[in-house]
Amino acid sequence: MGLRAAVVALWAFSAASVLGQQTVTFEAAGASESDLHRELELRVDGESVEIEGVARAESDWQTLVYVDMALTTPGPVFQLAEALSEQLDLLLAAGSLEIVVAAPQARTILPPTRDRDLAEAALNRLATSEEAASALVERRRLFSSEREIEISRARRQTAAGGGGRESELEAVLQQLATDAIRDEAAMRRNQIDEIVSFLAAREDLRREAASGETPDSRRHLILLADGLVADPLSYYLELVPTAGALAVEAATMPGLRPVAKTAAAFGWTAAPVAFAAGEDGDGVRIRSNDVTVGFTLRFNRPLSGASQTVEEELGLFVQPDDWTVAADSTGGEVLLNEVAIADWIERLPRRFEASFEVPSSATAAGTFDLSDGAAERGINAPTVTPGAGSPDDVAEVRLRRAFDGELDSEFEGGDAGVEVVASIRI
Numbered sequence: 001m002g003l004r005a006a007v008v009a010l011w012a013f014s015a016a017s018v019l020g021q022q023t024v025t026f027e028a029a030g031a032s033e034s035d036l037h038r039e040l041e042l043r044v045d046g047e048s049v050e051i052e053g054v055a056r057a058e059s060d061w062q063t064l065v066y067v068d069m070a071l072t073t074p075g076p077v078f079q080l081a082e083a084l085s086e087q088l089d090l091l092l093a094a095g096s097l098e099i100v101v102a103a104p105q106a107r108t109i110l111p112p113t114r115d116r117d118l119a120e121a122a123l124n125r126l127a128t129s130e131e132a133a134s135a136l137v138e139r140r141r142l143f144s145s146e147r148e149i150e151i152s153r154a155r156r157q158t159a160a161g162g163g164g165r166e167s168e169l170e171a172v173l174q175q176l177a178t179d180a181i182r183d184e185a186a187m188r189r190n191q192i193d194e195i196v197s198f199l200a201a202r203e204d205l206r207r208e209a210a211s212g213e214t215p216d217s218r219r220h221l222i223l224l225a226d227g228l229v230a231d232p233l234s235y236y237l238e239l240v241p242t243a244g245a246l247a248v249e250a251a252t253m254p255g256l257r258p259v260a261k262t263a264a265a266f267g268w269t270a271a272p273v274a275f276a277a278g279e280d281g282d283g284v285r286i287r288s289n290d291v292t293v294g295f296t297l298r299f300n301r302p303l304s305g306a307s308q309t310v311e312e313e314l315g316l317f318v319q320p321d322d323w324t325v326a327a328d329s330t331g332g333e334v335l336l337n338e339v340a341i342a343d344w345i346e347r348l349p350r351r352f353e354a355s356f357e358v359p360s361s362a363t364a365a366g367t368f369d370l371s372d373g374a375a376e377r378g379i380n381a382p383t384v385t386p387g388a389g390s391p392d393d394v395a396e397v398r399l400r401r402a403f404d405g406e407l408d409s410e411f412e413g414g415d416a417g418v419e420v421v422a423s424i425r426i
Contacts, residue, residue: 020357020358020387021355021356021357021358022217022267022355022356022357022358022386022387023216023217023267023353023354023355023356024217024267024331024353024354024356024368024370024381024382024386025057025217025218025269025331025351025352025353025354026331026351026352026353026354026370026379026380026381026382027331027347027350027351027352027379027380027381028352028372028377028378028379028380029377029378030377031352031377033054033055033056033352036054036352036354036372037051037053037054039372039373039377040054040354040370040371040372040373041370041371041372041373042354042356042368042369042370043367043368043369044358044359044362044366044367044368044369044385044388045359045361045362045363045366045367045385046367047359047361047362049356049357049358049359050356050357051354051355051356052355052356052357053354053355054352054353054354054355055352055353056349056350056351056352056353057217057218057348057349057351057352057353058349059094059095059349060095060216060218061094061095061096061218061219061220061348061349062095062096062098062112062216062218062219062220063091063094063095063096063097063098063220063222064098064099064100064219064220064221064222064268065080065084065097065098065099065100065222065224066100066101066102066106066195066198066221066222066223066224066225067080067099067100067101067102067126067224067225068101068102068104068191068194068195068223068224068225068227068228069101069102069103069104069134070102070103070104070134070135070136070187070191070227071134071135071136071187071188071191071225071226071227071228071230072134072224072225072226072227073134073137073226074129074134075275076224076226076273076275077126077127077129077224078127078129079275079338080126080222080224080273080275080341081123081124081126081127082127082338083338083341083342084123084222084341085120085123085124085127086338086342087341087342087345087346088116088119088120088123089116090345090346091119091345092114092116092119094345094348094349095114095218096112096113096114097110097112097113097114097119098110098111098112098113099122099123099126100198101126102191102194102195102198102225104135104187104190104191104194105194106194106195106197106198109122109125109126110122134227135187136184136187136227136230139180139183139184139187140180140235142180143176143177143180143236143239144239146176147173147176147239147240150169150172150173150176151169154166154168154169170240170241173239173240173241174240174245174246176240177236177239177240177246178246178249180232180236181232181233181236181246181249181250181253182249184227184230184232184253185249185252185253185254187227188227188228188253188254189254191225191227191228192228192254192256192258192259193258193397193400193401195223195225195259195262196258196259196262196393196394196397197394197397197398197401199262199263199266199268200262200266200390200394200397200398202266203266203390216267217267217269217353217386218353219267219268219269220268220269220270220271220332220348221263221268221269221270221271221330221332222271222272222273222335222341223259223270223271223272223273223323223326224272224273225272226274226275228256228259229256229274229322229323231250232250232253233246233247233250255325256322256323256325256326257325257393258391258393258396258397259326260325260326260328260329260330260384261329261365261384261391261393262365262390262391262393262394263326263329263330264329264330264365264368264382264383264384264385264386265364265365265384265385265386265387265388265389265390265391266386266390267386267387268330269330269331269332269382270323270326270327270329270330270332271327271332271333271334271335271344272323272326272327272332272334272335273334273335273341274322274323274334274335274336275336275337276336276337322334328383329382329383329384330382330384331380331381331382331383333380354370358385358387358388362385362388363385363388363389364385364388364389364390364391364392365384365385365388365389365390365391365392365393366384366385366388367383367384367385368381368382368383368384368385368386369383370382
C-alpha cells in the first residue's frame, strides 16, 4: 500500500463515526433533574438537538489516573498519590479506579477495581516512584553538565592567555540550548501522541464491548504530566546569555489541543493536575513560570512596477498552553492542589448526565453547546461533541507512528519569502 493510500485508509478508520444515542455529564450547581430537563438547550455544530433525559450521575464512575513519568518529577507524583489515598474511600464509593503510567509507553499498574487493598497498594507504589525517572529531568541535567564543562574550558583557556573566548562560548552554549529544546519538543510530541494513542485504543475496545448500547459517559481522567505545560524558554533564559534567540524554537513546542479534543470526543471528563511549580532534588525546575513567547513574520513583497521591496511586519505573541484547554473542552477542571482534588472527587456523584441523539450531520470533535437557555445557571459542560467520531488528531498520531517520520517529507512546505525574527516579552 502506498503512502497516500495508507493515509486515506487510516484517516477513514480513525474518523469512523459512532453517532446514535449518547450521554454527557456536566455540573449545574443548585439545579434539579426536572429543572434541567425543562431548561436545558443543546446545540451540536449549531444545530438544535433535543435533550431526551437528565439524571444524577450518582454512581458507577470510572476513574482513570494517568501519570506521565517521563515528563513529571517525583514530587508531584508523590503529592497526587497521597491526595488520592486520602480520598480513596470516596473514590471507590463512586466507582472503579484504574492507574496507568507512561514511562514513556503507557501501561496499566492497576486494572479497574473497587478493591481497596489493591488500590491502596498501587497508590503506595506510585508514591514511592518505583516506576521510572523523568526523562525530561535527565535531559536538563545533561544540558547543565555540558554547560559547566564548556564554561570551565573557557575559563581555563582565558587563564592560559587565550582571549576572545566569550563570543565562541556564547555560540556553543546557544547550540547546546537549541539541541536541548529540540529534544524537549520531541519528548513532548511523543508523550502527547502516547496519551492520544492510549485513549484511542481504549475507545476502540469500549466500542467493541458496548455492542450497540448507549456509551457510558461517567468516566473521568485525572492526568498528571507536568512537562507538557513546562515553558523551556524561561528555564534556559537563566542559563544561556543569548537564549532570547531560542524563542522561535520554544514557540514551536507541541500544544495540548490533541489531548483535549481526543479526550472530549471519546467522552472523558478531564481533571488535569497542576501542582505549584517546584524543583527536583538537583534543582531542575520542570513547571516553569509563564513566559510570553513572540515572533515577528517579515514579508518582503515587490512594489508594483519596481524592483525594490517593502517590509510588512506582523507581531505574534502567545502564552504557552496550559491544562485549561483540556479541562474546558471536556467540562472538567484543573486541579491545583490536594484540596481541589478532594473537592473534585466529592462532587462527582452530584454531577448530572444528559442523554441525546447525536445528529447524523455532526462532525467529529465538533462544537457542543449545552446551556440553560436563559443563561441563568452556571453549567460546566464539554465544548466538544462526544460520540461523533474520532478527531483528526487520532489519525495524525497513528500515521506518524505508522510511517515514523515519512509524513514530514511528504507534506513539508517551503518558507520562501518569510523571515522569522525572535523576540520575547516577560
